[in-house]
Structures are given as structure tokens and as C-alpha cells.
Amino acid sequence: MKSPTQSNELRVLVDTIEALRDENCRLIEEVKVARRSSQITADMVVEQFSKLGAYHERLEDQVRVEKDLRNSLSDKLKEGELRERELDLARSAAEAANRTKSTFLANMSHELRTPLNAIIGYSELLEEEAADMEEGTLVIPDLKKIRSAGKHLLALINDILDLSKIEAGKFELLPEFFDVELAVKDVLTTVLPLLEKNNNRVELTCAPDTGQLKADLVRVRQCLFNLISNASKFTEDGVISIELSRRRGETRDWIVCRISDTGIGMSEETLAKLFQPFTQADDTATRKYKGTGLGLTITKRFIELMGGDIVVESTYGMGATFQFELPANSEAKMSAAAAIESAPSTAEWTLLAIDDDPDVLEWLRRTLPPEEFHVITATNGVQGLQLARQHIPDAIVLDIIMPEMDGWEVLSALKSDPVLCEVPVVVATLYENRGMGFALGAADYLTKPIDRSLLVKVLERVCMGDGAARRVLIVEDDEAARETMRRTLQENWHVSVAENGRLALEALDETDPEVILLDLMMPEMDGFEFLERIRALPRWSHVPVIVVTAKELTGAERTILQSQTEKIVEKGSYRRRDLLSEIRRVTSNRRRALAAQAALEV
Template sequence: MLTTIQQRDAELVVAKNNAEKARERLAEINAMLEEANRTLEAKVAERTVELHKAMTAARDANQAKSSFLAKMSHELRTPMNAIIGYAEMLIEDATDRADAGAIADLRKILSAARHLLGLINDVLDLSKIEAGKMDLYIESFDVCTLVHDVIPTAQPLIDRNKNQLKVDCPENFGTMRADATKLRQILLNLLSNASKFTEEGVVSLEVTRDQTGPREMIVMRVSDSGIGMTPEQMGRLFQVFSQADKSTSAKFGGTGLGLAISRQFARLMGGDITVTSKMGEGSAFTIRIPSEVAPVKATPDGETAAPAKETSTPAAVAAAPVPTPASPPRRGRVLIVEQDEVVTTMLQDLLGREGYLATVARNSEEAVARAREISPHVVILDIQLPGADGGNLLTQLKTHPLLANVPFVMLTLSDNAKGGLAFGAADCVTKPIDGPRLLAILAKYSAARSENSIMVVEDDAPTRNMIVRLLEREGWPALQADNGKVALALLEQHTPSVILLDLLMPELDGFAVLRAMRAHAVWRDIPVVVLTSLDLTAEVRGFLEQQAERVLQKGSYSRDELLREVRDSVEEFMRRTGRSNPPFHSRPTAPASILS
């Protein structure tokens, strides 16, 4: 019995010792873990700093690349300017002397110089695309007119290899909204490729609409009966500086950049270019572009916010931008000056759902830049931006000519509300933001400024008064400007639904007004009806055709007829833009009808 107890005691002592050892070991491990943890945290911090440095370096490098290319393009263009210009001059002189030998040689210089210039432009285009700096200029145009515009340029290439060009574009095909210049460039590239690789064959261009998908697509198919390609060649086709094989450039010329650029342009517009080909039988390139391309603005940090590419997978369809007709009516443009991303995201969501276009700026410089782009109807300003005195910031922005007449809504903590109003804010909203209250305030200010007015820009007072009276009789309020300068000043404050524009005016003429408008992010969407007594040359008419919705020549009408034409045009545009909604980033489809 006693031995049993002694045995137990001994066992207990052993067990106790073991437990003691285990605890010591645990403490040791714990210390080690703590140490490892500390090291790890230090390492993570270290790596984060390194990563941050690497990212900054990469961004700087990318920026350096962009500015290098911009500078290079300038440096390269200047001598090209001289080479092309002198060659043209010498050809003029040689033509005067009828010196056929010199003309032929000089033409070779000119052609090589133009080729080199094309190369420079291609490289520049490509670098702009890569840097996310390629803008789209979206406009409405007649599809077949564009197609037929390209043909005269493509024809010499087609003829060179004794090919035949077949174009199939139904006359009443209609219009699309896209970047016409880029589409023209794509078409020209594909047609020139097709004719390069085809001899005594047929190059065809066929234009159709595809309405089977979620978005209507315009399909342009360029096919040839040329040499065709193997699958491997097709795989490399759209890569930069890549041609079907090394000998291609020697035999057929070209830079290997054209297709890469064309595809990037198509993708930028939310479409794509695809190819099918069979060795020895020919190739077919298919361009698919949405009939309504969503606008893309190059972003300053280089990431181009391109619209989702058209594909048939359900996820991509859901992510595709909503076509214009389905989006809610545009209520106005709001500039949000705020640094807190949580707040800006929330505000953009809220305002976007309600049909406002909300743009964010993080400081006063950005605010002025954005204001220049969008001419906001209302500014929402956080008065507690770090590093800035809210009152000062408000005064500074309010006194800027661009924003002087724009109502400011302040975001404040409750005790600052009075301060904001004292500095000239129109209203105050306290944080956390009460959504419905903010919307009610915005509705008040943007409604006051969104108008159905028509601007009449005409220096001849009797004509102007006559038109204004006519418009008012029809129930359309008119804004009046007696020259272009006044018109542009008025545009800073108002967004009329239609502008009636005379061409010859003192101070600033109608041409300059059109140019300024079309270069402006918001004004360029306002339809313009040109009224002129000028006898237009083809050149001028071509320019106006691109820049204005309609041209009415005063001399071709009696007074009553002219007034009727004005009224009909205005009515048409008002109806198209929706009379309750001012035009907003949606240039109406308008075949430019020119009366000469």
C-alpha cells in the first residue's frame, strides 16, 4: 500500500517536472513566435515601402516615356515639314518647266517623306493608346457616306495590283455614332492591306447591321481573293511590328503597325476586328463597332476607361455599358470637390442613379480643370478638405470666372453650416449626408439652369429680332448674341437646346464659334443651324457640313420661307433632344443637309 503511494508520488513528481518543462518550452516557442512576428511585420513594412517606391518609379518611367514621345513627335515633324514642303515646291517648279525627269524623282522623295511621316504618326498613335491618352471624338454620321469617302483614297492602291473593288453598302443604310476619323483610318488600313496581298483579284467591302446581340453592331467586312494566311501567321497578325513573316515587309512594304492600331481603335470604341483566312484562297477582316459608341475620355493617370468589349458571354453582356436610350434622363452636371473616396463614391452612385453627371475633383486646381471640361450646373464642395481653409477655397473657386455664377452646395459638419453660407454658398448639407435632402437641393439648382432656350447669334439686329420674335411665338425662349464673343460668354452660363448661328459677324465670326464649340467637351453636343448669306465654296461647305447640323442660306429663301425653315429645324432638334431635357453628351443623329 505504502509502496503504491510512494510510486504515485514519484510519478507525480515526474509528471510535474514534465509539465514544468513543457511550460518552459511553450514560453520559449511563444518568444520565438513573437520574434518571428516582429520580424515579419518589419519585413512587410519594408516590402511595402519598396513596392511603393517601385510603383512610383514605374509611374514616373511611364510618364517620362509619354513626354519623350510627345517631344520626339515634335522634333521629328519639324524636319519632315521642311522635306515635304521643299519637295512639293520643287515639283511645282519642275511642272512649270515641264521637266518630267525631275518630277518623277521628286515624287519619289515626296512619297518616301510622306511614308516616313505616316510611320511617325503610327508610332505616336500607338504610344498614345498605350499611355491611355487616346481620346474618342464621337459624332453622328452617315455610314455609307463615310464608306464612299474612303474609296477615292483606297482606289490607287486597289488599281496598283490590278484589283477590282466591290462595295456593298445599301443607300438607305442610315447613321451611326462613333469616331469617324478612326473608323476611316481602320477601313483604309484594311482596304490597303487587302489590295497589297491580292493581285488581279477582287477586294470587297460589305456593310451590314447586326441586331442579334444586346447592342446593335455595325459590321464592315473587307475580304479579298489574295494569298491568304496560315493559322500561325494569323496568330501574330495583330501584334505590334509583326507581319505574316519576315520576308513580308521586304516584298509588300508596310510597318506592321497598321493592324495593331486598327484593332486598338476598334476596341476603344467597344468593338473589335477579327480575321478568317485560308492559305491561297484569301482573307476576310471583320470590323464590328457598336452603332452607338459610348464616349471614352483618356484619363490623366493613363488608364483608359474603355467601354467593355462586345462579347457573347453573359457576364460581359451584363457589364457592357447601357446604351444611351435606356439611361435615365440627364438632369445636369455636378462637380464634386472632395477628397474622401468613400464620400465621392457614394455621391457618384447616388447622383448617377438620378441621372446627373457627377465629376470629382480633389483640390482647387482639379476643380477648375474639371469645371472647364463640363461647365457644371452645381458644385458640391467639402469645406473640410485637408490642407485647405474651406472658406478660402470657396472664395477662391467662387471668384473664378468659370464658376462665378454656379451655385455651390457645401458639405460641412453641422457647426460650420453658417460659415459656408456667409462665404456665398447657396446651400449647406451636413455630414453624414442625407441623400434625399441633397437631391432636393440639387434639383432646385439644376432645374433653374437647365433650359429649353434657343440661342440666336446674329449681328444684324432686324434679322435677329425677327427670328427671336418667331421663336417666342412658338414658345421657345431665345438667348441673343450680336457676335461670337458674346455667344461664347453666354455658353459659359447657359446650355441652349439649339444655336442659330450667323457666319459673318464682328469680333468673333461664326466659324470661330463653331470651332470653339466643337473643341469643348459639352458645347460640342449642341446642334447648330448655320444661317448665312455667304456664297459658299465647296471647301467652306465641307467644313460646315462637318461642324454644323444644318446650313440655311439666306439668299435662297424668301423671308417667310427662311423663317419656316428655321422653325422646322429648331422643332426637329428640340423634338430629338427631348424638350424637357437639354441636350447632354448626346449629339442627335443629324444628317447634315446642305442647301446651296
């Protein structure tokens, strides 16, 4: 492309050449006129032709200059085009390198997490089996060490992969609403072994208006885990204080989390390089505190990615205080109580308790494990039947002696209802008439006062249902992962397996699964194509699918999966009982949905 200066120079040359040509034509006309009028002498003719020759020389010089300028411009244009082509090639190479790096990170995530998943899974299985053996006490401590080492290695791999993705600009956040106090309490449960090991005490205070936050819950939990575990690691026989609050800004609110400890503290030199990768408070060769030095680096990067900031204050020998702020969302200013009430239950089963004694209902709410049972209550039979039709619970605990409508009438109404007749009912009463209870269709009969452990066992049994009739299909190409999941489920489920999506499609009609556990990265047909195929089949369009994968998902992939599956579980990050709970939860939800649909059709 010509520059403005070059264009002006060329325009001046053209104008000059045109002027010379005009002058030449004028002189020729003068000669012709002079000849015709016989007023010109030979000397004048010579003089005129001499001038004409000089003009011709100047004209030729200008033409040569113009030619040289055109050649120069052409060369520069070629150089510019060449540079532009080189830039295009460099840009394409950089984009290809980024794609290669992203593919490498995804593949490394899968290749590293898959064998670790087998190590952690088998160690858990062996722990449970060893507990039933006489020699179990000898090997269980070693198995716990294997599992702990596997989880530690998995955490390290996750940190390295996360840092690589952040530096490559490939990290995607998945914001959602969640209660901040509940998130902190959840993390404290995970960190509890380290707190107990160092004999530390935790003090948690939460301002009443803290409420909810819209952010990436997984990453916020990771930041909290890093900061709280660090505080506990560098503190012994001390106190770790966690303060949560909401700060009102001019344009937005901020959620503030302040974590203080009474540990070893840090020097100014350490503080200056604290958030650099692979840097630790004690980085000497004989350091007492182990770790990679990645936790705080990743914590800072995550907080900044979510629009927040983190600061630290510390004096050597006097503990440290980390404080981070994250922007809250104006829609999230509900109280913690409201958040709990509106949030969907994550319990495995929904239990309806019908009893006219409020103390009994409160005891049931408080005594049953919240991770297993979501308890809804009714104080009379009429209300109980209404709630049963509204929620279609997994089980019902029913008192007999109640005013207006007693338990026998409620039980008869439940068993004559085509939608509710399959819901197991456990009678819990002071009235001793087991024969009547079983004759009317009760699943079990307990006499008050009720033993808590017995009640939990009975409810787990009736909610679990007939294990032989419960069918699960595992679609997984890795043999070790397939086997650990099969052994985890075989006690209560009829388990079928398939090595890839194609074989799973062929096995659907024969296995008739209630739930599918699906890997994503498989030969012949991967998990994404399998999902697309079954969702196009009317019979299988709504079968619950739980994705169990080691693949590093992009935001687009996660969005697709969230719309087509019930849960996405990362290999190696779940405990066996968590997987069992999740399977029971999704199948229970599915059964209730089918029952509700049947109720509408009645």
C-alpha cells in the first residue's frame, strides 16, 4: 500500500511531465507560426530547437525519475505483502500452537487422572474388604496411606493443569449462586483431619447479611481450601479465625472473607514473593512444611479471574491474615436461611413424616442424616396426603394415633392411590398392632420410642428397594475404572458394562438401565456422540446419565453436558459412597417424576 508521501511525490512528477509536454507543444506551434509568417530567422530556429532539445532532456530525466520511483514503490509494496504474509503465517502458527497446547492439556488431564482414579478407587475397595478380615487391621493403615498419597498426587496434577490453563488463557469460569457460609462449612469438613492433626481450633463468624454469591463455586471452594489448609499447616495448637461479611460499594456489593491464624507468620522477604509459583514460606532444603508452593499462586489467579482481589498481612512469629473480596451479585442478597429454603435438596431421598406430635417431627428432622434424607412434615392425615401427592416421597413415616383422620385411614388411602401405592410406608407409633399394619400394606412397623440406628437402617432399606430390580449400565473403556465402579455397585445393583458408546447403544434394550454411568473419551464412539444418539431415541430420551470422566471440559462442552445429564463427576475426586448417593438420588428423582406424570394422566 502507498504511503501519503509517496502518493504526493508521484502526483508532482506527473504534473511536471504534463507541464513540459504542454510547453513543448507551445514551442512547436510558435515555430510553425513563425515559418508561415516568414518572420523567423535561421538563428531563431536554431535557438528554438535548442530550447526544445533541452526540454526533451528534462522530460526524459523526469520520466526516468518517475520510472525509478514506480520501481521503488513496487519493491516496497512487495516487501509489505511479504511481511503481511509472514505475519499471517506467524499468527496461524501461534493459533495452532494454542490449539495443540489445549489438546495436550486435555489429554494429559485424562491420561493422568484415569490411572489415579483406579489407584484411589481400588484402595477404598480394599479398605472396606480388609475391615471384614481378621488380618485387616494390619493392612488398613497402609491402604489409607496409598489412598492419601493418590489424592495428594491428584491435587498436585490438578494444580499444575489449572495453572497451565490460566497462563494459556484457556481457563473458563462457571458462575452459579451459592451460600457463602455453607461453602465455608463444607470446606471445613474436608480440612478437619489436618485441623485435628495440628490440634487447631476454628472460629467461624458470618455477618447476617452475607447471603449468597454468584461465582464459580468449585474455584471458590478451591481458594478456601488452599487458604484454610495453609493456615492449619503453619499453625499448631492455635486458632484459625474465619470472618465472612458483605461490603457495600458505590456500584456493587462485595463478599469479604478474612482468614487469620496464630501460626509461624512470614517475613517481609517471604511476603514479597509469596504469590509466585513454587514459592513457599519455608523454602530451605530442610524445610519442615511440605508442599509445592502452587496453592497461593492459583488462589490469587482464581480470585483475580473472578474480578476480586486478595491481600495478606503477616509478622514473622505472629501469624498471618489473608483477606479476599469477590464481587457479589445484586440478585443474590437473600439471607442464608432463604437460600437454604429455596435451594434444591441434594439429599438422596425425600421422606414424608406424618405425626401430630411436633416434638417427634423435630426429632426426625434433627436425627436423620441430612445427606441421605430430605424431611418434609405434616401434622395431620389430610395434610399428609396432600404433601404425598405433591412431592411423591421415597418413603413415608406414619403415626397411627392422630385426630380427625387416623393413620389406618391414611395408610389405606395411600395404598389405594395408583400413584402413591408403591411408596413404602413405615409405621412408627405407640399403638401395637403389627398385624393390621402389614395387612394394610406397611413396609415395616416400629414401636415408639424409636431407636435411631434401627430407624435409619429401615429407611435405607425401604428407600433402596429391591436391589435385584435396579439396573445400571457402565460405559467405560478403561478396564480398571470399569471394574472399580462395578464392584462398588454390585451389592445393590444389577450391573452391565460396555467398553464404548457403540456397544452401549447395542446393549440398551437388553440391559434396560435405570441409570447410565458414562465416560467421555472412548474409541469408536465417544460419550458425546452416545448422548446425542440416546437423546434422539424416545425410549431413552430421559434416562438419567451421570458423566464420570477425567477429561478437562471446556465451557461449551460443560454446557452441553449439563443440559443432557444429571451430574458431571471428575474421576478421582469422588468417594465411593458419594457416587452411590448420587446414583440413588438421580434414580429417586426420576421415579418421582414418572409418578408425577402418571398422576397427571389419571
